[in-house]
Amino acid sequence: xxxxxxxxxxxxxxxxxxxxxxVGQGDPxxxxxxxxxxxxxxxxxxxxLPDLAQHxxxxxxxxxxxxxxxxxxxxxxxxxxxxxxxxxLMDALDIQQASIVGNSFGGGLALALAIKYPERVNKLILxxxxxxxxxxxxxxxxxxxxxxxxxxxxxxLDIFAYSRALVTDELAELRFKASTRPGFQESxxxxxxxxxxxxxxMMASPVEAIQALxxxxxxxxxxxxxxxxxxxxxTLHQLIDQSELHVFGQCGHWTQIEHAKHFNQxxxxxxxx
Numbered sequence: 546x547x548x549x550x551x552x553x554x555x556x557x558x559x560x561x562x563x564x565x566x567x568v569g570q571g572d573p574x575x576x577x578x579x580x581x582x583x584x585x586x587x588x589x590x591x592x593x594l595p596d597l598a599q600h601x602x603x604x605x606x607x608x609x610x611x612x613x614x615x616x617x618x619x620x621x622x623x624x625x626x627x628x629x630x631x632x633x634l635m636d637a638l639d640i641q642q643a644s645i646v647g648n649s650f651g652g653g654l655a656l657a658l659a660i661k662y663p664e665r666v667n668k669l670i671l672x673x674x675x676x677x678x679x680x681x682x683x684x685x686x687x688x689x690x691x692x693x694x695x696x697x698x699x700x701x702l703d704i705f706a707y708s709r710a711l712v713t714d715e716l717a718e719l720r721f722k723a724s725t726r727p728g729f730q731e732s733x734x735x736x737x738x739x740x741x742x743x744x745x746x747m748m749a750s751p752v753e754a755i756q757a758l759x760x761x762x763x764x765x766x767x768x769x770x771x772x773x774x775x776x777x778x779x780t781l782h783q784l785i786d787q788s789e790l791h792v793f794g795q796c797g798h799w800t801q802i803e804h805a806k807h808f809n810q811x812x813x814x815x816x817x818x
C-alpha cells in the first residue's frame with residue numbers, strides 16, 4: 546500500500562492504466578486537473594475532494610502523461626486522446642453521466658468532452674479554463690516551457706498564485722521534486738512544444754460547438770490570473786447560453802487553493818441547484 550496520497554486506485558480506461566481518486570457517495574462529479582509541471586489529481590484537488598465528497602461521489606483521475614497514470618511509449622498527447630481516456634474511465638466505473646469540473650487544461654478537456662458526448666455530462670464547471678483561442682500569455686508559455694530546477698519552480702509559483710503567503714520554499718521544493726520523478730518531465734516536455742500557441746489552439750473547441758452546448762455551466766476565474774486571461778471567462782460566458790460567471794478578486798490561477806472554502810461552497814451550491 547503506497548504512503549503517497551497522490552496514488553489511489555488504478556483501472557484501465559480506454560486501454561490506459563489510470564490512477565484515480567474515488568471518494569464520497571451520491572451523484573458523480575469528475576474533477577479534471579490542470580497542466581502544470583509535476584501536477585497530479587491529488588496536488589490539484591487536495592483541498593476540493595474532502596468538501597465535495599460530503600455531498601457527491603467525486604472521481605479525480607490523473608490524465609495521460611500526468612501524475613501516476615501510464616505513459617505509453619508511443620502515446621500521442623492530444624485532446625481527442627484525453628477525452629477518450631476520460632470517457633473510458635466513466636465507462637470502466639459504470640458511470641453513465643457525471644458533472645465535470647475542469648481546471649485550466651481540464652476546462653478545455655471538459656468542454657471538448659461535453660461537445661463530443663453531451664449525454665454523458667450533467668453540469669459543467671470551468672475554472673481558469675482553456676477551450677477558446679487566445680494569444681498565449683507569457684505566464685502559460687513559462688509553465689509549458691518549464692525546465693526542472695528549484696529556481697524555475699519558484700518562478701512558476703509566483704506566476705500561479707496571487708498571494709505570496711502561498712508561495713513557500715517548502716511548496717516549491719515539493720513541486721520541484723514532483724516534476725523530476727521518473728518519466729514526469731519526459732512526458733511533460735513532449736506535450737506542449739514550441740511554438741506553444743499551437744497547443745492553445747489544439748485545446749480550443751469550435752465556437753459554434755461551444756454555443757450549442759445545452760449544459761448548465763458555472764464559469765470561475767481569478768481576476769489576477771497570469772496564466773489564463775480573464776477574458777476567457779467572459780468569452781465563455783457570452784458563448785454558453787445557460788452559464789453564470791463568478792470572478793474572485795485577489796486571486797491568481799489557483800482558485801481552488803487560494804479561495805478553497807469559498808470555491809468549494811460555490812461548486813456545491815451550483816451542483817445542488
